[in-house]
Amino acid sequence: MAEHATGLTEFVNHYLGRFALVLLSWLHVTPENPGTPIPEHVVMGVVVLILGTILALLLRSRLSVEKPGATQQVAELLLTNPLGFGIKDLLEENVHHGALKLIPFVGSISVFVLLSNLLSVIPVFAAPTANKSVPLACAILTFLYFNWQGVRHHGVGHYLLTFAGSPRKLGDWLLAILLFPVEIVSTSARILSLTVRLWANIVASDLLYMIFLSLFSIATVAAWSKSPVFGVVVAVLPATIPVAFIGLHIFVAIIQSYIFTVLPSVYLGMATADEH
Secondary structure, X not given: OOOOOOHHHHHHHHHHHHHHHHHHHHOXXXXXXXXXXXXXXXXXXXXXXXXXXXXXXHHHHOOOOOOOOHHXXXXXXXXXXXXXXXXXXXXXXXXXXXXHHHHHHHHHHHHHHHHHHHHOOOOOOOOHHHOOHHHHHHHHHHHHHHHHHHHHHHOHHHHHHHXXXXXXXXXXXXXXXHHHHHHHHHHHHHHHHHHHHHHHHXXXXXXXXXXXXXXXXXXXXXXXXXXXXXXXXXXXXXXXHHHXXXXXXXXXXHHHHHHHHHHHHHHHHHHHOOOO
């Protein structure tokens, strides 16, 4: 099914689409839609990266210990806050040693997911996380990272034994034969869990917003055809209801970003734990 393209995506493909087609042909890749070889989620993902980079540079130029600005205060709340659900707070809660060195990766994924989810609040943009390939990419990176940290902490052999319950006695080894494949499947399923949870919630939030907006718009047109006064009264709904759904979407975006922070923190804590 062809992906809906916003005006920005069409603009990018108009000027860069031919170069993308040449590059894809060199890689022997056939685009799903030759008319828009640069997909919507790729364009929006680049927008998020550019936006995040600009915000980071602005924040860095205004850092102050004595007089922190509003932007710095918001960034500090994302890192640590009194409620204990900041990026640093979650890592320190779940990872018992070396939590600080994990902040760059987990923080980057978390902020990327947050900005991606919030992007569709602006009408000319769309959330890249509404395309399943973007949450899948974030989930795969998270999967590779926490397993890599587990290998670094335990070593390859000992880390693999943690999937078998770290057997020591003969009975433990017999149980490990059954436990090892189950744990491997369970750990691998985290990719699917992270992907579907984020993708489905963002798609549902966007879909609800569009459905209710279209329904109220249709009702407004029908009421206007009967009476202009009645049409104006009914028009209050499509003018105000979207505000509530925008608030709901922002809430969902923040919650999903939080989940994509706490779950990687838990996975990292499990992978680097000394006792299993």
